[in-house]
Amino acid sequence: MPSTQAPVAAGRYEIEVVEEGSGPPVLFLHGISGLQWSPFLDALAKDHRVVAPRHPGFGDKSQEELDTVHDLVYAYLDLLDALDLRGVPVLGHSLGGMIAAELAATQPERFSAVGLFAPMGFFHVDEPTFDFFACTPREMAAAFFVDPAGPAAQSSGEAGLMRMVQAGAKSEEGSALVETYVERAKTLATAAKYLWPLPNRGLWKRIHRITAPATVVWGKQDRVVPPAYAQDFLDGIPGAQVQWVEDASHELLLEQPDACLAAVSGVLGAASR
Amino acid sequence: MKLEMFHLHPYRDLPDDFDEKYRSVWVDVPSHLFDPVKAHQMYNDTLDELEYAAALGFDGICVNEHHQNAYGYMPSPNIMAASLARRTANTALIVMGNSIALYNPPIRVAEEMAMLDCISGGRLVAGFPTGTSMDTNYAYGTNPAQLREKYYEASDLIIRAWTDPDVFAWDGRFNQLRYVNIWPRPMQQPHPPIWVPGAGSIETWEWCLRKEFNYAYLSYSGFKRGKQVLDGFWKKADEMGIEKNPYQAGFLQLVMVGESESEVEEKYGAHAEYFFNKMLHVYPGFGDAPGYRTLDTIRAGLLAQTGRFGDRPPRSTWKDLVENGNIVAGTPDQVVEQLEQVSRDLHVGHLMLLCQIGSMPHDLTMENIRLTATKVVPNLRHVHAEWEDRWWPSFHSDRIEQRPMFQPHVPVQQAGA
Numbered sequence: 001m002p003s004t005q006a007p008v009a010a011g012r013y014e015i016e017v018v019e020e021g022s023g024p025p026v027l028f029l030h031g032i033s034g035l036q037w038s039p040f041l042d043a044l045a046k047d048h049r050v051v052a053p054r055h056p057g058f059g060d061k062s063q064e065e066l067d068t069v070h071d072l073v074y075a076y077l078d079l080l081d082a083l084d085l086r087g088v089p090v091l092g093h094s095l096g097g098m099i100a101a102e103l104a105a106t107q108p109e110r111f112s113a114v115g116l117f118a119p120m121g122f123f124h125v126d127e128p129t130f131d132f133f134a135c136t137p138r139e140m141a142a143a144f145f146v147d148p149a150g151p152a153a154q155s156s157g158e159a160g161l162m163r164m165v166q167a168g169a170k171s172e173e174g175s176a177l178v179e180t181y182v183e184r185a186k187t188l189a190t191a192a193k194y195l196w197p198l199p200n201r202g203l204w205k206r207i208h209r210i211t212a213p214a215t216v217v218w219g220k221q222d223r224v225v226p227p228a229y230a231q232d233f234l235d236g237i238p239g240a241q242v243q244w245v246e247d248a249s250h251e252l253l254l255e256q257p258d259a260c261l262a263a264v265s266g267v268l269g270a271a272s273r
Numbered sequence: 274m275k276l277e278m279f280h281l282h283p284y285r286d287l288p289d290d291f292d293e294k295y296r297s298v299w300v301d302v303p304s305h306l307f308d309p310v311k312a313h314q315m316y317n318d319t320l321d322e323l324e325y326a327a328a329l330g331f332d333g334i335c336v337n338e339h340h341q342n343a344y345g346y347m348p349s350p351n352i353m354a355a356s357l358a359r360r361t362a363n364t365a366l367i368v369m370g371n372s373i374a375l376y377n378p379p380i381r382v383a384e385e386m387a388m389l390d391c392i393s394g395g396r397l398v399a400g401f402p403t404g405t406s407m408d409t410n411y412a413y414g415t416n417p418a419q420l421r422e423k424y425y426e427a428s429d430l431i432i433r434a435w436t437d438p439d440v441f442a443w444d445g446r447f448n449q450l451r452y453v454n455i456w457p458r459p460m461q462q463p464h465p466p467i468w469v470p471g472a473g474s475i476e477t478w479e480w481c482l483r484k485e486f487n488y489a490y491l492s493y494s495g496f497k498r499g500k501q502v503l504d505g506f507w508k509k510a511d512e513m514g515i516e517k518n519p520y521q522a523g524f525l526q527l528v529m530v531g532e533s534e535s536e537v538e539e540k541y542g543a544h545a546e547y548f549f550n551k552m553l554h555v556y557p558g559f560g561d562a563p564g565y566r567t568l569d570t571i572r573a574g575l576l577a578q579t580g581r582f583g584d585r586p587p588r589s590t591w592k593d594l595v596e597n598g599n600i601v602a603g604t605p606d607q608v609v610e611q612l613e614q615v616s617r618d619l620h621v622g623h624l625m626l627l628c629q630i631g632s633m634p635h636d637l638t639m640e641n642i643r644l645t646a647t648k649v650v651p652n653l654r655h656v657h658a659e660w661e662d663r664w665w666p667s668f669h670s671d672r673i674e675q676r677p678m679f680q681p682h683v684p685v686q687q688a689g690a
Contacts, residue, residue, distance in 0.1 A: 058418065058564065067419070067446070134300075134411060134558040178572060185571050189418050189564030196562075197414040 001037045006053075008078035013061040015079050016054040021045025024272050025085055028052040029076075031094025031117075032132065032195070033144070033156060033251065034187035040257035044091075048268075051088075053079060055095070057190035069194045069201045073102050080110065089113035089212075089271040091264060093253055094225070095120055095191050098203065101233070104214075105206040113271035114214040114237070115264035118225050118250050120195060121203035122232040129199060130224040130250075133192060143223045144251045152254040207236035214240040215267040217260060219248030241267075274616055274656045275665065276649075277333035277367055278326035278642065279525055279625040281345035282319045282353075285632045286311055287551050297556035299342040299407040306343065318635040319347075320356055325639060326628070327357070327364035329646035334361070335625055337400065337470070338370025340412040344552045351385045358393040362675070365666050366396045367625075369470050369489070372404035374420050375413050378448050379427035383434040383455050390459040395669035399465040401428055401486070405472070407555065410562035417564035421476070423447050428467075428484075435464040460672075466664045468523065473502050474570050478509040481521075487664040489523035489625065493553065495598035496615045499524050503619040519616070520662040523623035526615060527630055529602040530644040537602045540637060541630070542591040545600055548631030549589040600630075605648035612649065613656055622657045623664075 005014040018035065026048045028041065035054045044050050056062035056075060066072055076099065080088070090111050092100030097119025104111045123129060130143045141148040145156075194201060216233045230242050243263035248255040287306060288294070295303060323334040334357060336350040347353055350370040358366055366389065371382045390397040403409070403424050410417045426445045433441065433453070440454040459465055468487040471477040481488040490502050503522060510517050529545065531537035566574070594600045601611045616624055628645055629638040 058568075063418075131558075133417075133562055134556075136557050139558070182568055182572055185563055185566075186568060192416055192562065192564050193418045196410070196416045196418070 003054075006079055006082045008056075008075045008082065009062075009065065012065070013056065015056050015062075015075065017079070017083070018050075018052045018054070020050050020052075021047070022049050023047045025049045025051055025088050026268065027080070027085065027088050027090045027100075029090065029092035029096030029099050030055065031092075031096050031250075031253075032188065032191040033094070034183065036156070038155075038254055038257065040253040040260055043257060043261050051083065051085065055099075055187075055190050057193050058186045066193060069099070069102055072099060072194065073106050076103055077107060077110075086110060087112045089115065089268055091115040091117070092119060093117040094250065095194060097121070098194070098199065098201075101203055101207055101210065101237075102201075104212060105203070105209040108209050108211040111210075111212045113267045114210060114212050115217065115267055116214070116233060117217045117252055117260060118219060118222055119216070119233065120199040120225055121201065121207075122229055123198045123200040124229070127226055127228055129226070129229075132224065133188070133196060144249055146219075146221050146247055146249045146255060150255075152251060156251065156254055204232070204236065207233070208238065210237045213267050213270050215243055215264055216240055217243045217245060217252065217263040219245050219250060219252040219255065221247070221249050222252070224250035274519070274622045274624065274653055274658075275332040275365075275662065276653060277335050277365070277623065277625045278323060278331045278645075279335040279337075279369075279627045280319055280323055280629055281337070281339075281552075281627065282315065282347045283345055283548070283552055283629075283631060284312075284343035285315060285634070287343055287547075287632075291551050292554040295554075297559060298344050298552060298554045299339075300411045300556070300559045302341070302343050312346070318638070319629070320353065320360075322629055322635070322638050322642060323353075323357055324360050326642050326646060327361040329643060330650060331364065331626075331646055332650075333365030333367045333398065335367040335369050337368075338372055338402070338408070339405070340408045342407065342412075351389065354389050354397075355392065358389055358396070360678070361393075363668070363670075364396065365398055365668075366393050367398040367400065367468065369400035369468065369491075370402055370404075371400070372409055372413075373401050373427040373431060374415060374424040375404065375409060376427070378450055379430050380434050380450070380453060380455055382427070383431040384457070386431075386465065387435065387455060387457045387459045390461055390465055391457050394673040395460040395465075396666050397459070397461070397465045398468055398664075398666055400468050400470055400489075401431075402470045403474070403477070406562045406565040407559050410565060411559050417562035419447070420565060421567070425480075432464060432467075435459050460669055461667050466666060468664065471502075473574075474566060475505065475573060476567055476570065478506045479513070481506075482510055482513055482515050485521075485663075487521050487523060487623070489525070489623065491525045491625075493525075493527065493549070493599055495594075495600070496524070496526065496619065497598045499615070499619055503621060507620060517620060518622070518660050518663070519620045519657045520622035520660055520664050522619070522621045523625055524615065524619055524621045525625040525627060526612065527600045528608060528612070528626045528628060528641070528645055528649070529600060529630065530605055530608050530641055530649060531602075532604065534603055534607075537604075538591055541602065541633070541641075544631045544633040544637075545591055545594055545602075546589060546631075549594060549599065552631055605644060605652075608645070608649050609652045612653055616653070616656050622660060622662060624653075 090100045097116040098121035145153040336353045339345045443450040529541040
C-alpha cells in the first residue's frame with residue numbers, strides 16, 4: 001500500500017500514513033496487532049478515502065516525546081490539521097478504538113461519526129482484560145482469534161510469529177521471520193506506552209464529551225477485552241449503540257470483515273448525510 | 274584480581290514438584306509456598322554467610338535486588354548492606370542493586386547509598402542495574418517503553434546529587450525537583466565506583482564504557498556464553514579507543530569446591546539442579562516485556578538463538594551443568610585453574626563467586642565459603658596484578674577511626690536497688 005510521511009509536532013517527527021480509495025474520507029486507527037492492510041479496509045476503501053496512520057512511538061524521534069495518551073492525541077490532531085481533515089468519521093480497533101474515543105472527547109466537533117471495534121481504555125479488576133503483554137505467541141493467538149488455526153489467524157502477523165516459533169529462529173524459514181518478530185515487538189512496545197500495565201488512562205473522565213453518532217462493535221467471543229466492557233462505552237457516550245458480531249474474538253476485523261463493515265454502515269451513512 | 278562473594282538469597286525450600294506444578298518462580302509465584310519462619314532462618318543464614326566470607330578474606334561481598342520471586346528474595350539490598358556494614362570492616366560492600374529507574378524520586382537511592390558509604394567508611398560499590406523485565410515491568414509496573422530512558426535520567430540525577438556542591442533544580446522528563454541537596458553526601462570522592470550489572474544488552478556496553486562504569490555480566494549460562502558477551506564488550510572498547518583494563522569488567526560464576534571430584538558431585542549435585550531447574554523456572558511470558566529490549570538487541574538475540582524459539586530449556590543435570598561450564602566445580606586446585614582461565618579468557622578483573630546455590634543448606638555453604646576463601650581466593654590474586662583497579666572503593670582508613678565492634682554492656686540489676 002502506498003504510504004506517505006506527514007509532519008506533526010511542529011515538524012519534530014513524522015507519522016506514516018497509508019491512504020487508499022476515493023470518496024468521503026474516513027480515519028482508521030489500527031489496534032495492537034499493528035497496521036495491516038486487510039479485506040475489511042479493502043471493502044471500506046471501495047467507497048471511502050481510507051486514511052490509516054501507523055501509531056508513532058517506538059524507535060524513532062517520536063519516542064523522545066510521546067509519553068502519555070494525551071501526547072498521542074495532540075500528535076493526531078496535528079496530523080488531521082496537516083491533512084486538512086475536518087468533520088471526518090473516525091474508526092478505531094482495540095488500542096486504536098481507545099485513541100479514537102480520546103480524540104473525539106478532546107475535539108468533539110471535529111468528528112462526524114465514531115465507530116469503535118472492541119476498544120480498549122477501561123479496566124475492571126473483577127473482570128480483567130487479557131494480559132497480552134505477558135503471554136507466549138501461542139497463547140496470544142488463542143486469545144485473539146476464535147479459531148487460532150483458521151484462515152483469519154493464518155493471514156495475520158500472529159501466524160508469522162507462530163511459524164517462526166515452530167521453525168526456530170536459526171532455520172532458514174525462521175530467520176526470514178525475525179523481522180516479523182521485530183516488527184511485532186515494535187508495535188507492542190508502542191502499545192505499551194498507552195496500555196502498560198493496564199489500559200485505564202482515565203478515559204472514563206472524558207468520554208461523555210463525545211457528541212458524534214457512535215457505534216460500538218464487539219466480537220461476542222472476545223477473549224481479550226470481554227464483551228461486558230461494551231457497557232462502559234454505552235454508558236459513557238451519549239446515544240451510543242452496540243452491534244454484536246458472531247464468531248469473532250478480538251481480531252473481529254480479520255475474522256468477520258463483512259459483518260464489521262455492516263455494523264458501522266449506519267453510522268458512516270449518517271456522517272455523510 | 275579481586276574475588277567477591279555474591280549471594281542471591283534464594284528460597285531454599287520449594288517443593289520437589291515446583292516446576293511441574295507452577296508456571297513461574299517469578300512475578301506470580303504462589304505466596305502459600307512462603308514460610309516466614311523459614312525466611313527468618315534463611316535471612317540470618319545469608320547474613321552469616323556473607324560476614325563469614327568477609328572475615329575469611331574475600332575482597333568484597335555482593336547483595337542485589339529482585340522482586341516477587343523465590344529465586345532471590347532480597348527486594349531491598351540496602352537493608353542487607355546496612356547490617357553488613359556494621360558487622361564487617363575491611364571488605365567492599367558491593368550493592369548490585371538498586372534498580373534506579375524504579376525509585377521516585379531517584380535521589381532516594383543517592384541518599385541511601387551515601388548513608389551506606391558513610392556508615393561503612395567508604396567501602397560501597399554502587400550498582401546501577403536496569404533490572405530484569407520481571408522485576409521492573411511486571412512486578413513494579415514500569416512502562417517497558419520508557420524504562421531505559423528513565424534509567425539514564427536516574428543515573429545522571431544521582432551522580433549530580435552526589436557531586437554538585439550546590440543546591441540545584443532538576444527539570445527532567447521523568448523527575449521534576451525544585452531543590453536537590455542531599456544530606457548525607459558519600460564519603461568517597463567524587464562518588465562511589467559504579468558497577469552496572471548487565472544481562473547482555475548491547476546498548477549497555479557503550480553506556481558503561483562512555484561513563485567509565487564497570488560492566489558486570491551476570492548470567493548463569495557459564496563462561497562459554499560469558500566469553501561471547503565479554504568479547505562483544507571489549508570489541509566495543511576497541512572501537513571507542515578505550516583501554517581494555519580488566520577491572521572495568523566483572524563476571525559472575527557459580528563455584529562449588531570439595532576435597533575430591535566425587536565428593537563435589539555427591540554434596541552439591543542436587544542443589545545445583547535445584548537452582549537451574551527451579552530458580553530459573555520463569556514463565557516465558559514474563560521474560561521480556563515489549564520495549565524492554567531495544568530492537569537491535571532483540572534482532573541480535575534472535576539471530577543468536579539456538580533451538581526452538583520460546584521453548585523452555587530441557588531439565589539440566591549435574592553432568593550438563595559442569596560440561597557446559599555453567600558451574601565451576603572440583604577440588605581447590607581444579608577450581609583455581611578454571612577460574613584463572615575464565616578471568617584471562619574473558620579478561621575480567623572482578624569475579625563474583627556464587628558460593629550459595631539453590632537449596633544448599635547453611636552448613637554446606639559455610640564449608641564451600643571456607644574452602645573457596647582459604648584455598649582458591651589467595652591463589653588467584655596475582656592475575657591481572659599489572660593493572661590498576663579504578664573501580665574499587667577507596668576505603669578511607671586514613672580518615673576514619675577503626676573501632677572495635679561495639680559490645681553493649683548492660684548493667685546487671687541489683688536486687689533491692
